[in-house]
Each structure stands twice: as structure tokens, then as C-alpha cells.
Amino acid sequence: MKKLDKNKLILGIAAPVLAIVAALLITSVIILATGKDPLHAYAVMADFGSKSDSQVWIINKAVPYYLSALAVAIGFRMNLFNIGVDGQYRIAAFFAAVVGGALTLPGFLQIPLIILVAMLVGSVWAGIAGVLKTTRGVSEVITTIMLNAIAAAVIGYFLQDGRLAVKDGNLFHTPNLPASSHFFTIPTQPAPLDGFLVIAVVVGFAYWFVLNRTRFGFDLRTVGQSESAAEAGGVSVKRMIVTSMLLSGGAAGLIGMPTLLGTSYNYGTDFPIGIGFTGIAIALLGRNHPVGMAVAALLWGFLERTGTQLEFEDYQQEIVGVMQGVIVLCVVVAYELVRRYGLRLQQRQVGEELAAQARKTEKAEVSA
Amino acid sequence: MELRGITKRFPGVVANHDIDITIHRGTVHALVGENGAGKSTLMKILYGMQKPDEGTISIDGDQVSFHSPADAIARNIGMVHQHFMLADNLTVLENVVLGGEKLHGIGGKARAEIIKISDRYGLGVRPDVLVEDLGVADRQRVEILKVLYRGARTLILDEPTAVLVPQEVDALFDNLRELKAEGLTVIFISHKLGEVLSVADDITVIRRGTTVASVVPGETTPKQLAELMVGSELPSPQTRESTVTDVEMLKVDGLRLSTADAEGVERTVLDEVSLTIRKGEVLGIAGVEGNGQAELVEAIMGMRDPDGGTITLDGVDISHRPTRARREDGIGYIPEDRHRHGLLLEAPLWENRILGHVTEKPNAKGRLLDLKAARADTARIVAEYDVRTPGIEVTAASLSGGNQQKLIVGREMSHHPKLLIAAHPTRGVDVGAQAQIWDQIRAARREGLAVLLISADLDELIGLSDGLRVMYRGRLVADADPATITPEELGSAMTGAASGHLTHSDSDTAADSEPRPSQEGESE
Numbered sequence: 096m097k098k099l100d101k102n103k104l105i106l107g108i109a110a111p112v113l114a115i116v117a118a119l120l121i122t123s124v125i126i127l128a129t130g131k132d133p134l135h136a137y138a139v140m141a142d143f144g145s146k147s148d149s150q151v152w153i154i155n156k157a158v159p160y161y162l163s164a165l166a167v168a169i170g171f172r173m174n175l176f177n178i179g180v181d182g183q184y185r186i187a188a189f190f191a192a193v194v195g196g197a198l199t200l201p202g203f204l205q206i207p208l209i210i211l212v213a214m215l216v217g218s219v220w221a222g223i224a225g226v227l228k229t230t231r232g233v234s235e236v237i238t239t240i241m242l243n244a245i246a247a248a249v250i251g252y253f254l255q256d257g258r259l260a261v262k263d264g265n266l267f268h269t270p271n272l273p274a275s276s277h278f279f280t281i282p283t284q285p286a287p288l289d290g291f292l293v294i295a296v297v298v299g300f301a302y303w304f305v306l307n308r309t310r311f312g313f314d315l316r317t318v319g320q321s322e323s324a325a326e327a328g329g330v331s332v333k334r335m336i337v338t339s340m341l342l343s344g345g346a347a348g349l350i351g352m353p354t355l356l357g358t359s360y361n362y363g364t365d366f367p368i369g370i371g372f373t374g375i376a377i378a379l380l381g382r383n384h385p386v387g388m389a390v391a392a393l394l395w396g397f398l399e400r401t402g403t404q405l406e407f408e409d410y411q412q413e414i415v416g417v418m419q420g421v422i423v424l425c426v427v428v429a430y431e432l433v434r435r436y437g438l439r440l441q442q443r444q445v446g447e448e449l450a451a452q453a454r455k456t457e458k459a460e461v462s463a
Numbered sequence: 464m465e466l467r468g469i470t471k472r473f474p475g476v477v478a479n480h481d482i483d484i485t486i487h488r489g490t491v492h493a494l495v496g497e498n499g500a501g502k503s504t505l506m507k508i509l510y511g512m513q514k515p516d517e518g519t520i521s522i523d524g525d526q527v528s529f530h531s532p533a534d535a536i537a538r539n540i541g542m543v544h545q546h547f548m549l550a551d552n553l554t555v556l557e558n559v560v561l562g563g564e565k566l567h568g569i570g571g572k573a574r575a576e577i578i579k580i581s582d583r584y585g586l587g588v589r590p591d592v593l594v595e596d597l598g599v600a601d602r603q604r605v606e607i608l609k610v611l612y613r614g615a616r617t618l619i620l621d622e623p624t625a626v627l628v629p630q631e632v633d634a635l636f637d638n639l640r641e642l643k644a645e646g647l648t649v650i651f652i653s654h655k656l657g658e659v660l661s662v663a664d665d666i667t668v669i670r671r672g673t674t675v676a677s678v679v680p681g682e683t684t685p686k687q688l689a690e691l692m693v694g695s696e697l698p699s700p701q702t703r704e705s706t707v708t709d710v711e712m713l714k715v716d717g718l719r720l721s722t723a724d725a726e727g728v729e730r731t732v733l734d735e736v737s738l739t740i741r742k743g744e745v746l747g748i749a750g751v752e753g754n755g756q757a758e759l760v761e762a763i764m765g766m767r768d769p770d771g772g773t774i775t776l777d778g779v780d781i782s783h784r785p786t787r788a789r790r791e792d793g794i795g796y797i798p799e800d801r802h803r804h805g806l807l808l809e810a811p812l813w814e815n816r817i818l819g820h821v822t823e824k825p826n827a828k829g830r831l832l833d834l835k836a837a838r839a840d841t842a843r844i845v846a847e848y849d850v851r852t853p854g855i856e857v858t859a860a861s862l863s864g865g866n867q868q869k870l871i872v873g874r875e876m877s878h879h880p881k882l883l884i885a886a887h888p889t890r891g892v893d894v895g896a897q898a899q900i901w902d903q904i905r906a907a908r909r910e911g912l913a914v915l916l917i918s919a920d921l922d923e924l925i926g927l928s929d930g931l932r933v934m935y936r937g938r939l940v941a942d943a944d945p946a947t948i949t950p951e952e953l954g955s956a957m958t959g960a961a962s963g964h965l966t967h968s969d970s971d972t973a974a975d976s977e978p979r980p981s982q983e984g985e986s987e
Contacts, residue, residue, distance in 0.1 A: 310821045310830050317818060320807045326766055327796065327804035328819035329787030438809070438860060445861040448853040 106437045111380075111387075114429040118422040125417055131410055139408050140401035148285050153396035155289045159350045159367075160392040162295055163374025165302050166217075166346035168383040170235075172306060173339045174319045177221060179239025180347045181371025182246030187217035187344075188351025189250050189269070192362035193259050195355070196270035205276045206356065213348035213355075220246065221344025225337040235340070243371075254364060268363025278356035291353035298346065299385040315339055347371065376423045382430065395419065464488075464617065464648070469508060469518035479504050479672045482518065486617075486665070491639055491649040493659040496669035496692055502652050505669070506619055509650070510542045511535040541615030543606045545622045551595040558594055559609050566612065580611050584641045599751075600631040607638065617648040624658055628751060629921070629954040636662045656685040668692055706743035707929050711775075712913035713740040713763070713882050718772035720762055732758040733769070734937040740882065745904070745914040747928030747945065749921060751957050755937035756917045757799060760886050763915070764796055765789045777881055790819060795880030797871055797888045799917070801864075805871045808860040812852065813841040815859045816874050823878055840877065848873035849899060865896030872900055876907060883907065886917045901927060921950040933957055933965075941965050 123133035143149060163180055170177035177183075191213035198205060224238040253259040260267040280287035306312035317325040318335045326332055350370055351362075359366065377395055381388030402415030469482035479501045486492045496502045507513040509520070511529030519526050522538055529535050532542070549558050559577055560569045567573040574590050581588040586604045594602060603623060610618055620639075624632045639649050639662055653659050659666060660680045668676045668691040676691050720733035732755050740746045750756050761767040763774055765786035774782045781789055790796070796819070798804035806815050817826045817837050825836035841855045848869045852862055859867055868888070875883065885904065889897040904927060908914060918924045924931060925945045933941040933956040941956045943965040956965055 308832055308834075310827050310832060313814075313817060313821050313832055317807060317821075320810060321803070323803040324805065324807055324818060326786070327764065327798055328821070329765075329785065329790045331785060331787075438858065441857055442861040445853055445857055 106433050106440075110382075110430045110433040111426065113433065114380075114422065114426040117425040117429065118418065121421045121425070122414070122418045125421075126410070126414060129411060129414075136405060136408070136410055136414070139404055140397075143404040144397045144401045149400050151283060151286045151288060153393060153400050154292065155353070156396035156399060157389070157392040158289055158291050158295045158353050159370050160373055160377055160395055161389055162298065162346060162350045162353075163370045164377035164381060164388040164392060165298060165374075165385075166343050166350065167371075167374045167378040168381075168388060169302070169339055169343040169346060171378055171383050172319045173315055173335065174322070175336065175339060175343070176236050177224070177239055177340065177343045177347075178236055178375065179221065179224060179242045179246075179371070180343070180350070180374050181369060182239070182243035183217040183220045183344045183347035184213075184350035184371055185366070185368060186220055186246040186250060187213040187215075187348035188355050188366065189253070189362045190216045191348075191351070192269040192272070192355055193253075195272045195276050196361065199273045199275065202275040202277075205273070206278065209272070209276060209356065210349065210352055213352060214345040215348070217344040217346070217348025218341040219344070221340045221347065222337060225340030228340075229333040229336050235336075250362075254362070260363075263363070266363050266365060268359075268361040268365075270361065272356070272360045276356060277360065278353070280357070289353050289357050291357060294349065294352075298349065299389060302346075303385045350374070376419065379423055380426050394422075464523075465519075465521045466505075466509070467519050467521075469505065469515045469520070479508070479515070481673050482669070483674050484667050484677075486648060486650060488648050489643060489646045490664040491643055491651055491662055493651045493653060493663035493666045494669060495653060495656065495659055495666060495688065501672035502669055503621065504672075506542070506621060506650075506652060509535070510540060510619060536613055536615070539614055539616040540619065541610030541613060541617070542619040543603070543610060543621065543623060547602050547606055549594045549602060549605060552593065554591050554593055555588055555597075555605050555608075556590040558605060559590070559612050563609075563613050566614075576612065577608065580608055584611070584638060584645065586638060600627055600634065603627070603635065604638065616646075617650065618642065619650045619652070621652050623651070624653060624655060628957055629951050630958070632658060656688045659688070660685060705929060706909050706911075708742040708744075708911065710742040711739055712742050712744075712777055713738075713915065714773075714775040715739075715759075715763070716773045716775070718759070718762060718774065719770045720758055720767060721770060722758075722767075732937050733762060736772070736937070736939055738932060738939065740913040740915060742881075742911040742913055743908055744929045745908055745916055745927050747916045747918065747924040747931045748934050748939075749918075749924050749931060749953050749957055750934035752919060754934050754957075756886070756934055758937075759934070760796075760799070760884055760915075760917065763789075763884060764794065787822065790878075791822060793879070793881035795875035795878065795883040797868075797875060797883070797885045799886035799890070801867055801871055806859045806867060809858050811858060812845070812850075812855040812862075812870060813838045815870065816841040816844060816855075818874075820874065820878055844870065844873035844877060848876075848903075865892040868892050869896055869899065872903055876903060880912065882913045882915065884915045884917075887919060888916070889918075889920065889923060921953050925950065925953070933962075935962075 126133040126136055144153070163184065166180045166183070167177055191209045194212045195205065195209040198208070200208065220242060221239070224235045224242060227233040227238050228235050254267050254269070256262045256267060260269055279290040281290055281292065306316060314325065314330045315335060317328060317330055318332055322332055325335070351366070354367060355362065373395065377388055377391040380391035380394070398415050398419055402412055405414060406412045464486040466482055466484045470480045482505060484494075494502050494505070504513060508515050511532045511534045514528075514530070520529070521527065527534075527538060529538075535542075550561070553561070556574055556577060557569075560567070560573050567576045577588065577590045580586070586608055588601075588604055588608050594605065597605065607618065623635060627635060636658075639651070642649055651659070651663060660683070663680055666678045666680060666683070666688070667674055668678070668688065670692060678688070678691075715736055715738050718733050718736040719731070721729050721731045723729055736755070736759060738746065748756055748759070758767060762769045765781070765784060765788075768783060772782070773780055776789070776792055776794065779792065781792065784792075802808060807818055813834075817832070820826055821832070825833060825840045827833055838855060844850065845852060845855060850862070850866050850869045850873065852866060859870070862870070872888070883904070888900050888904070892900065901923075904914060904916075916924065916927055925948060928945045931943040931945050931948065931953070932939045933943070933953065935957065940962040941964070943953060943956070948965055952961075952965055955961055
């Protein structure tokens with residue numbers, strides 16, 4: 096039994112290591128093809144990425160990425176592909192910004208209220224896809240993609256002077272949040288860390304706890320592994336689909352909060368977009384595991400931070416995008432390979448162990 | 464054809480080692496063995512789907528090495544798979560020529576060839592019928608014809624009788640004898656010993672991946688064969704005593720259910736089904752698959768909502784209760800398809816132990832899982848129900864079918880159900896596990912469990928049940944007393960030929976020698 100556990104651990108680490116090594120090799124070939132030295136590029140990245148201001152930047156960047164990955168992972172564990180996290184967090188952040196900008200309550204009321212509004216709006220937006228899937232059988236992949244476009248259109252409509260936005264130079268944005276709504280920061284040198292880091296850690300822990308330690312989480316994972324077995328086991332698959340879409344959307348609602356409450360204090364035309372798609376990559380890379388996704392989010396931040404530095408060294412900045420793409424591809428392939436290999440390995444080991452047991456008893460019978 | 468020292472180290476539970484078989488031209492050669500003994504692997508090697516690690520195959524003295532089924536077909540070996548590989552929306556002709564267009568074209572010549580083959584071996588195949596309109600037995604004949612059309616002189620049949628009722632089995636055996644008479648060789652895989660003895664010229668027994676005996680049917684009995692298969696003496700037959708009480712446990716009254724099929728046409732799948740099972744009673748439902756048995760089970764389990772009628776469990780109306788509530792109320796469920804409905808294949812055994820009982824002790828404390836207790840209880844089930852596994856952390860997929868089933872039976876029994884629904888409880892399960900599962904059902908019945916048993920194995924049905932009902936096109940059309948009925952009589956009622964109360968006619972005495980599950984492994 097010990098042997099099996101050890102194998103499990105080795106296989107668990109083997110997949111990401113294999114993926115990163117393969118990704119490094121492929122990226123090196125690409126950099127070589129552009130006529131540059133890949134090793135130097137890596138050295139520049141490592142050097143720049145380990146500077147303390149880079150580290151703070153990377154961690155702050157990783158927080159929304161991590162939240163996004165969690166939102167996507169909730170769907171993945173259910174075998175649902177919530178590709179609409181992007182639209183969910185944007186529309187959630189937008190309405191949270193509108194509500195926050197309209198009120199002036201003390202911070203201990205206002206901040207939770209803004210976060211709550213964001214989670215609710217995110218839930219509703221994702222819930223639409225869940226309800227359509229269970230009542231009309233529409234694939235959540237299709238609906239969530241469409242809802243992304245609809246979210247962008249809705250925001251575009253309201254984000255105009257005289258509607259819900261104010262004009263500020265060339266930009267439109269929602270009225271600024273009052274100072275009471277500014278989230279706390281963790282004082283570090285040279286720049287402070289975003290206080291939302293704490294929320295991200297708490298949500299990550301909750302994700303792990305609910306999935307692995309509660310009846311609800313077991314039901315959710317059951318549906319993800321086998322819908323038919325879950326149905327026979329007494330799980331209402333339809334209700335589970337809606338519930339998990341609501342949860343996924345709720346988590347998505349948090350993605351925009353570090354930006355809204357920590358840096359921008361409003362939702363404007365320059366509000367970051369695309370974090371929902373980054374979350375998909377990070378969830379894949381981190382294998383839906385709360386710690387794995389944290390590592391993946393940091394890696395993503397690292398690549399983005401150091402990518403900018405490559406430009407100064409006369410590399411194409413796009414090389415970072417290539418790296419990210421290659422890593423995700425390698426990870427998906429490597430995990431599938433390792434998973435299949437692991438399953439086969441285990442079947443063989445079980446077979447061998449049982450055969451050995453059988454032989455032993457046979458011998459015992461013969462000698463007796 | 465000769466196989467010598469075939470060894471296959473295969474990522475599975477049983478590998479083949481040192482297989483030696485000699486198959487003579489123009490004979491029916493049966494390969495028998497428990498499920499998981501390595502029969503299928505051996506067949507895949509013969510048909511070129513797997514390459515052996517060691518050993519040689521020779522045909523007519525030439526040593527051959529197959530890299531793909533195409534190589535095997537080139538040496539005139541054909542295979543009829545257990546699961547048919549036919550396109551429903553094509554005609555028989557189209558199915559036969561599919562992939563073999565170069566042989567005789569796709570038109571008149573091909574049709575003439577099909578009719579020629581069909582007449583020659585008495586297959587009775589009509590080339591222009593849509594496959595979807597054919598019954599199971601006809602489809603099987605199409606599969607055989609497909610293989611013959613490609614020039615096969617050696618046919619491998621993988622468990623061909625698993626899907627047939629007794630009359631159809633007899634017809635198939637007549638076809639096989641025709642083939643033999645024409646000089647063809649048939650390799651016949653089965654674990655139904657009675658059938659093997661009636662049709663085979665030679666029998667090779669496989670156990671734990673290797674050949675343990677070659678016997679001739681005239682010199683052996685089903686009991687001896689079964690003992691060779693499991694490698695030990697089987698438990699002796701046990702006498703039956705009725706444990707039926709007069710307390711009603713499950714009452715189904717006028718149950719109706721219709722579903723829309725793929726074309727959107729409403730079809731009645733359950734039509735006024737009424738039945739009562741009392742404490743300590745096993746009620747067996749016989750029927751050709753697809754006549755509403757699966758829907759009946761799903762309606763009782765709450766996986767389908769009936770359109771009309773009531774389901775009463777222990778005096779409580781559960782007609783529209785959710786599945787989970789019914790499980791908590793005491794329905795145990797051994798599903799027909801354990802991979803789809805009974806297990807999480809890639810999850811460890813202890814998670815599989817929780818499946819379906821997540822709200823119940825020892826798996827949960829309040830809304831939280833109790834992993835420690837669940838693990839401890841899994842270890843108990845593994846020990847008590849003799850699940851052969853190195854531990855409870857391995858995935859369910861790495862166990863053999865029989866051991867998976869023992870785990871499911873153990874899990875369902877551990878919650879002391881009032882009603883057990885057992886759908887094909889020993890399908891794809893080896894003889895040893897089969898006897899254990901039967902024993903467990905009998906033991907539970909003695910303690911007052913009500914059992915709804917659905918099975919395609921008529922011997923199992925007759926041997927275990929206290930009462931029998933026959934299901935045909937969504938209705939319970941006939942009932943019978945298992946003490947007197949024979950599989951043949953039951954089989955004809957399953958085709959809709961008889962209804963009402965079936966009584967045993969004494970003219971049919973041959974059937975009395977048929978083995979029953981009450982005589983343990985003999986029926987396997």
C-alpha cells in the first residue's frame with residue numbers, strides 16, 4: 096500500500112515537472128529560431144523576477160488570477176466548463192462599482208456590501224447558463240460565451256455619460272468609491288501587498304474544505320466523475336448544475352474586487368479584462384487543486400512581470416505569450432498522459448499483488 | 464491452429480501466461496473460464512488486437528504474427544464481438560459490405576453473395592432489412608455473415624449466448640453445427656457450462672491466465688468443469704426453505720411511464736405494472752432485455768418519475784420521492800451497469816463506499832464527511848465481503864468485475880436495506896463471486912429483506928426467486944412458480960408466446976437436468 100502512495104506522489108509531481116521541462120524546451124527552440132539566446136532570456140527573467148518590487152507586483156497580480164482560477168475550477172470539478180468567468184466578473188465589478196459609488200456608508204458596512212453585490216451579480220450571470228442547461232439542455236459552453244458578449248454590451252451601454260458613468264478626460268468610469276471603501280493593504284517594502292490576498296487564501300481554503308470534507312462537496316465531485324452514478328446515488332444532478340454555476344459565478348464576482356477596492360476605486364473603460372480566460376489556463380495548470388492553482392497563478396504573474404523586461408534586452412515581448420500558451424498545452428497533454436499511465440500502473444500493481452497472494456495461498460495448500 | 468506458450472504481460476488484473484491450445488480444423492472449440500481469467504485477452508491476441516510478449520501462434524504449421532485484425536482476416540480468421548458492431552440505420556447488405564467494398568462491390572453481386580452464404584449455412588439473413596428492425600438473434604447472424612463474407616474459415620465468437628433466450632441459443636448452435644459441417648472452425652468463448660457441453664467438440668479451461676485442462680465433453684460434467692474453472696470444489700447444493708412472510712414491503716400499483724425515444728415519439732415503457740414483494744421474499748422478473756425492466760427499476764429508485772400509479776415502501780407512498788430519500792428509507796440498489804451507475808471508477812474504494820450513502824452513517828456526521836469512519840468501514844466491507852484488493856486507496860477501476868460487484872453488494876447491505884433491487888447481480892462476475900453474492904442475497908432474505916431480482920440468467924432467477932413474473936413490452940404478462948418452471952418454458956413466455964399463469968408441462972423433461980443457482984456454480 097505504501098508503494099502505491101509513493102507512486103501517487105511521484106506521479107502527482109511528475110506531471111507538472113514534465114510539462115514545465117517540455118515547455119522550456121519548446122520555448123527555447125522558438126527563441127533560438129528568432130536568432131536569440133534562450134538561456135540569457137531565462138537568466139534575465141530569473142534575475143528580474145526575484146527583485147523585491149517584482150515579488151510584490153507578482154503577488155498582487157496573482158490574487159485576481161487565483162480567484163479566477165477558483166471560479167473556473169468549481170465548474171471543472173463538476174465537469175462544467177464555465178468559459179464565462181470573464182463576463183461574470185466584469186459585470187459583477189461594474190454593478191458593485193455602481194452601488195459602491197452611490198453609497199457612503201462606513202467601511203465595515205460598505206466593503207462587505209460591495210463584495211456581496213459583486214458575488215450576487217456574478218452568481219446571477221452564471222446562473223442563467225445553469226438554468227438554461229437544466230431546463231433547455233443548452234451547453235454551458237455556448238451560453239457562457241454568449242453571456243460574455245452580452246455582459247460587455249450591457250456594460251458598454253451603461254458606461255456612458257448621463258447613464259451610470261461620468262466622463263473623465265477621454266475615459267468614462269463609474270463615480271469613485273468613497274474613501275471608506277478602500278480595502279486595507281499589508282505594509283511591505285518597497286510597495287504594499289494587496290489585502291485581498293487574505294480573502295484569496297480564505298476562499299482557497301474554503302474551496303478545499305467544501306469539496307473534500309463536506310457532503311455537498313462529495314456530491315459535486317460525484318457528478319463531475321460520473322453523472323449517471325451520481326443520479327443513481329441520489330444526487331439531483333440538475334440542482335447540482337445550477338448550484339455549482341451559482342457558486343462559480345459568485346467566486347467570479349470576487350475577481351474584480353482587488354482592483355476595484357484596491358487600486359482603481361471605480362469601473363472605467365480601462366478596467367482589466369480577460370482575467371476570466373487567464374483563470375482557465377491557471378485552473379488547468381494547477382489541476383483544480385487549491386495549492387496547485389496558487390503556484391500556477393504566481394507563475395503566471397512571474398511570466399508577465401519578467402516578460403516586460405525581456406523587451407529591454409531586445410527580445411520580442413510576445414515570447415511570454417508563447418511561453419504561457421506552450422505551458423498550458425504541455426500541462427494538458429502531460430496530465431492526461433500521466434493520468435492514463437498512473438491508472439494502468441495501478442491496475443498492473445493490483446493484479447500483480449493479487450496474483451502473488453494467490454500463488455502464496457496455492458503453495459500453502461500444496462504443502463499442506 | 465496451435466498456440467504455444469502464449470504469455471502476455473498486460474496492464475490488467477490477469478495476464479496470460481504459458482497458454483497452450485491446439486484447435487483442430489472443422490471443430491467447435493470452447494474456451495471456458497471465469498470472468499477475468501484471461502479469455503478475452505487471449506482472443507484479442509488471436510485476432511491481432513494485442514501482441515503476445517512470448518509464445519507462438521501457428522496456423523496449418525506456419526508460424527504467424529499478427530499486428531492488426533487485418534492480418535488475422537488475411538489468414539481467414541474472423542471475430543464476432545460480444546457487443547455487435549452494426550450501424551442501425553443501414554440495411555443488412557450495407558452493413559455487410561461496409562469496409563469490404565472491394566470484395567464483391569456494393570450492388571447485386573454483393574447481394575447474391577450474401578444470399579449464397581446465408582443459404583449455405585442456414586442463416587436466414589434478409590439483405591434489404593434495416594438493422595434497427597432486427598432482433599438480437601438476427602443481428603448476431605448478420606455479424607456472423609459479415610465475417611464469413613470476408614472469407615473467414617475460423618470464427619471466434621465472444622460470449623455469443625449472453626444476449627439470447629434459450630430458443631435462440633438452440634438456433635445459434637444449429638448454425639454453428641452447419642458451419643462445422645462445412646469444414647469451418649469455431650472458437651467459442653463462454654462461461655455457461657451447459658451450453659459449452661452441448662455444442663463443443665473440445666473444451667479448454669483457462670484459470671488465472673493459463674490453460675489448466677483440455678477436456679472432451681463426453682467425459683466431463685458441468686460440475687467437474689466448474690471445479691476446473693475455479694480450481695476448487697464447489698459448495699454443495701443447499702436446500703431451500705421459504706422465508707416469505709405476509710408483511711408487504713414494496714407495493715407497486717398501476718405504474719405507468721412513457722418516454723420519448725430518439726425520434727421524439729412517445730413510447731409507453733411501463734404499462735399498468737403492479738406487483739407486491741413481502742418481507743423475506745425474492746421476486747424475480749424475467750424478460751428479454753429492453754422490455755421495461757430497467758425503467759421499472761429506475762422508477763422504483765426514483766431516477767424516473769412515473770406518469771401514473773403508486774409505489775409504496777413499507778406503508779409509505781414514495782411514488783415521487785427523490786432518489787436520495789428513497790435510499791435513506793431503505794432501498795438498496797445493485798445496478799445493472801455497475802460502471803455507469805454503481806461506481807466512480809477513478810475514485811478510491813473508500814469514496815466508492817460513500818457513493819449513494821453520503822448522508823448516512825458512518826459516512827457523514829451532520830453535513831460533514833466522516834472520512835475516518837468511512838475508511839474504517841470500507842476496510843470492514845473489504846474483509847467481510849472478500850473483496851480482493853491490496854487496499855482501500857486503489858481505484859475501483861483496478862479491481863476485477865467480481866470484486867467491484869462484491870464491494871457494491873457489501874456497501875448496499877451495510878445499510879440494512881428493507882428492499883434490495885438487484886439488477887443482474889452476477890453479470891460479468893466469476894463463479895466464486897457469484898456463489899458469494901447468491902449466499903448474501905439468501906442470507907439477507909432470511910433476515911426479512913424483500914428483494915426485487917432482475918436477471919437475464921434464467922437459472923439464477925429460478926434458483927433464487929420465491930415468485931416469478933415475466934415482463935414483455937412494459938407489462939407483466941405472466942407469472943410462474945420457480946419450483947416447477949423450466950428455463951425453456953420461461954424463455955418462451957419472455958418472447959410473448961405465453962401469458963397468464965405458467966404451469967410446468969411434464970413432456971419437457973430434459974430441462975429438469977438443467978443446473979440451478981441453488982446448486983451453486985453449476986449454472987455458470
